Every structure is written in C-alpha cells, then in structure tokens.
Amino acid sequence: MKQGRPTLEKLTLNRESLPFTDRYPFNLPALQQLDSLALHPKVTYLTGENGMGKSTLIEAIAVAYGFNAEGGSVNFNFSTRASHSELHQYIRLSRGGGKFRNGYFLRSESFFNVATEIEKLDSEGGPPLIKSYGGKSLHEQSHGESFWALFMNRFSGNGLYILDEPEAALSPTRQMAMLVRMHELTGEQSQFIIATHSPIVMAYPSSTIYELTENGIQQTAYTETHNYRITKQFLDNHKGVLAVLLDEKKTD
Secondary structure (H helix, E strand, C coil): CCCCCCEEEEEEHHHHCCCCCCCCCCCCCCHCCCCECCCCCCCEEEEEEECCCCCHHHHHHHHHHHHHCCECCCCCCCCCCCCCCCCCHHEEEEECCCCCCEEEEHHHHHHHHHHHHHHEEEHHCCCCEEECCCCCHHHCCCHHHHHHHHHHHCCCCEEEEEEEEEHCCCCHHHHHHHHHHHHHHHHHCCCCECCCCCHHHHHHHCEEEEEECCEEEECCCHCCCHHHHHHHHHHHHHHHHHHHCCCCCCCC
C-alpha cells in the first residue's frame, strides 16, 4: 500500500495537564487559549511581535518531535546551556502519511553551538559530518554562508524542517533564494514550520500564517500581518516615517 505525503498535521496542547497557567511559558498570550493548531502540509509560519512566544512555541514543537533543543538533527544530543521551557512536555503532535527520512531544527541563536558540535564529533573519528554541510567548516564561513550551506547541502527531500528566525543571517537576496529552495523541497514532500519576522521569508504562497498577538493566535492573510504592513508602510514613505520617528521639524 502506497503511503501518502509525510506531514505533521496538528499540534494539540494538553491543557488539563498544565502545572500552572500564571507563569512562563503558559502565561504567554498565545498559549492562553490554545487548544490545537492545524499545520499546513507544506509551510506553516509563526509571526508576530517580540515576546509573543514564537520561538518558545516553535522550540517546543521541535523538542516534542525529538530534535535537540539547541538545534540539529534528531541524532544530535548535546547541551551547552539548557534554556528551553517545559512546554514540549504538554504538546502532542499528530502525524499523517509516511515517515520523514530527513529533518532538522535550525535555532538561529544557537547554530554556533551546532557548528562546534559538528567539529567535535568529526574530531572523534567516523564518517565526517561536515560533508553533509558542503565539506567546509561552518566556523570558517560567515554566519549567512553557514546558514546557506545548511539549506543547500544538509536539507533534502522528504524532510521536516523547523526553523527559528532563519532570516537572522540572510540578506534580502538570500531570503528570496531561500523561497526557491523551499519550493524545491516542498515539491519533494518536505514540510517547513518557520518562526519569522521577515515579510520575504513568510511570502511562500502554499502556506498557513499564524500571527501571535496579545489576543492569542490567529490565522492571518499575508498582507494583513503586522510585519508586512509596517514594512510596507516604511518602504512606501520612509522619509515621512523617519520624520515622525525622529521628530524632525519641517523647514523651508
């Protein structure tokens, strides 16, 4: 019997088992009314202002799936500094179709630690892991180049890729190229879950966008997201916006 496209279909928060609701992370507005969240078979975005819980939620999804909290594949098992919340313990992930053959959790703020772990493991012998990343030390590349080496070499078809703010090291041009790479991989039965502030990164058309606000989590159209609207407002009239921000007085 032929299996269908592998997917994470839904996450469910076991609210009845929560130890408390008045402390982090369960007091985050995004979690106050969360019961479940349907995931798009190709791309799901989490977006919103700082402090709304995007990274906390996406990290919990990654750890609940079996990824290392600091990033890497499910085979990575190291900890530089345990900083992830206990949210993953109360999340259930519903899967559909077949089984993913590949997967990766990119946590932008700790990718340096992943690169260090790769060098450590390679120094201990065995098939060099760095070959899967293009063959060049990630520490010998710029932050953006190392991210790009990951996307182009380590990612492949039939994979689950959970990315926390991948735009952190990518220029606008590379962010657009990332959409092309995502399109190639979703065409090969891969699935992405991405937390991002970037209007470029979250522009992929076959997707669902969830915006995290003080009122909870709401599915939002691309052009209605706060990050899209505020960026467009600035680019359409950057002089006027700057005049207001910097309180500049108009002179003759």
